[in-house]
Amino acid sequence: MHASGMKRRPRPSGTPWDGAPDSDLTPAQIIVRDCHRDIYGYRHAGASAAGEADFFNGYERENCPRCGSGAVVRDGFDSNGVRRWRCRSCGRGFGPATGTIFEGRRLPVADWTEFLLEAMSFDGMAGIARSDRRSETTPPYWLAKLFLVLEGVQDGTVLSGRVQIDEMLYPLALADQPRMPDGSRMPGGYSRSNLCIGIGCDALGLSVFRAEGAGKTSGARTMAAFGGCIERGSTPVHDKENGHNRLVRELGLADERYDSREIKRLPDRENPLRDVNRLCFLLRLFLDSHNGFDRSRIGGYLDLFSVMMNPPRERMEKAAMVLDRAMSSPKTLRYREFYSKNPS
Ligand SMILES: [Zn+2]
Structure with a gap:
């Protein structure tokens, strides 16, 4: 097996597991x-x-998906060769x-x-x-x-060391943007016409993406977004957004602050916020590619984007990770159920 960190151009039919039994x-x-x-x-x-x-x-099944009992036994195969299981407590079968x-x-x-x-x-x-x-x-x-x-895929991520944080504004659906009766933009309505997304990343290549709601961030919203995912003793690297003050104070963090107007003039490699800026750029590209997406589901889009940006590195390894997660998540969604809630 080759090191997955190596820079090389893979064959189009190649996978991270070629040669492995x-x-x-x-x-x-x-x-x-x-x-x-x-x-x-x-x-x-x-x-x-x-x-x-x-x-x-x-x-393998360790518990009955119907009653939760651990008394489950193998019970042959169905016509497609998929194993059947039976619960000794409730007597029901399952796959x-x-x-x-x-x-x-x-x-x-x-x-x-x-x-x-x-x-x-x-x-x-x-x-x-x-x-x-x-x-x-x-x-x-x-x-x-x-x-x-x-759901919850970002919960275990903890950023440490030098942690760059920033917010990105992404427009709400036109119909949800606050407007004057004549349809013109409300004075000062710019920030309220946008979703605020908090982005944080560290030098180990971990990143988090948090929906903070419409309008600019605040002390409480920054705390809710980042309070649980930045290790104590880390150093936030950020701009002079006042909404960050409470996070720095409550977590007792030493921080580095920059004037966003000044660092905009720096070449990219000297910009202390370049990693978070890059994630911002990519996230905008990703959200734009889902043209007209339902903004109420922004959390799902951010979870998906976090899988794209975080380890494992290879897209196929990410897919295998998500499939494993699907098989161990007790969650179902029926077609009829989905389309009765989403008639469009
Ligand atoms: Zn059972």
Whole structure:
């Protein structure tokens, strides 16, 4: 196996796990690898269906998804070769996908995997629907499932050392921007017409993305965004935004502050906020690619973007990580349920 940190141009059919025996890989890594090879011309009849059973059978069930009891036993296989389980407490049967986002699925996991690889790019949902000739209504449903799986994915991230923090403003949907009765912009309404997104990053390459609501940040909002994810003893590197004062005071942090007008004139490599600026630039590009997205779901978009920006480094490794998370998250979202709440 090669070091994943090495700079090299990968073959288009290459994956992070080439040369590794299947026995060294997780079920999620195997299906992502096979799905990727499929896309590059290794498709052969029935392969994805067989791969799907192997994927599901790689996950043992320790508890009953219906009653929570730990008294579960293996109970043969279904007609697709996927293992069945039975609960000795409540007597009900279930499969590896029961109680996960894959329960009641109509499409193979390999398709969801392909979607996942595409979602972690700057192409946006319209591009995904076009490139796969899928129905325009499917990607929003898959995206909603993905957001469910990603809920809480940023919770464990703790930034340390020199931590750059900044806010980015992103426009609300036109209909939600405060306007005068004649439709013109309200005086001083600029900040209230925008969502505030707090971004923080450290020298280890970890980053967090927090929705702070409409309008500029405040002491309480900066605390809510960053209070739980910056290690004590760190040094925030930031501009002179007054909203940051409380964070610095309450966490007892020593900080470095810069005048944003002055550092704007510096060449990029000398700018002390260059890493957070770069994340800001990329996040705007990513959100713009989801043209007209529902702003009430900004948290999901930020979770997805955080997966794109944080380790593991390779997109396929990220996809395997998300699949593992999906199989261990007791969350379901039925198609009918989704479209009754989202009639558009
Ligand atoms: Zn049970």
